[in-house]
Amino acid sequence: MHGRLYNQATFHIALRPRTPLLIKAGQGQEALDPTLPDMSFVRTLRGGTGEPREEIFIPGSSLRGVVRAHAERLLRTVKPGAACNPLVRDPQKSGTLRPACSPEGRNEDEDDEGRQSRAGAPQAYQQSCYACRLFGNTSIASRVRFSDFFLAGAGEAAAAGVPAPLTETRYGVAIDRVTGAVAHGPFELETVTDALFTGLVEVRNFTVGQFGLLAAALLDLSDGYVAMGYGKSRGLGLVELIFLNLKLRYGPRTPLEPRRLWGVGDLAPAEVLEAYGLRKLAQHDHLEIDAPAGDSQTASSGELTTAPRFLATIELKGEQVRSLLEKATSRWVEEVQ
């Protein structure tokens, strides 16, 4: 199913910390600049117009990790087997860790990245749990991609009412649980207290249920039910997500009513649905997109345009995105059960 594009949803998201946030730099990176705290925020070199300089950012893998872990938690509350235990020992591969639902052993059909070729893909998909079908495992590619989130430009941040990035150094100690004495520290933590980061989250060839599960995880993160980064247990790492826009694109098999969220169940041909075990979704893998609210700002959005690679592109903005996400959240529960 990855060989062809049926649908694609691209979220343009701004992320703003609600409580101090620390995404730790990797081992060794701190040593580059001796003036940075012991545990400093991860940085990257960015060019822009002037000299390249070091800037804080949020790696896509950090966001992906927290969204996947929460999606798995949601799945397990509805149906324990819907998300596999990602870390079981594989006896055939000298005890290496692999997702529980990933087919055992290596297959001769695998491509360079160790994933099965198209011939084996439908089988691997059917054997994988609901979480792995969306986020991937060693046998099937992920349907979701998270870009790195970089600091928004000064103009964009000011328009959102966010000041220049604010960081602060805090002090932490580790307490020995037996003696109650300080086991390690004090050490310095560099947290970001306010900043606006922007990036993309993209999902392709999804069912409406898979879109809904991603939506539920993103909304819970934005509403403060999930924290990210270091110090979650002490209240660090709560963030707000601002959904700037959502672009929905459909491949050549777009149905006649484009103002809907269409899942692969209504877009892929019958033989593909059969191979992937998705036949029960046919005819009802879609969701109406509510008409934009009456204000003039959103009235022009949600319109259909054509793009060369895609038959149809629909763009939703701001509150329209959030209302579609909220509407979609119930769909994963139906699909999992």
Ligand SMILES: [Zn+2]
């Ligand atoms: Zn799995």
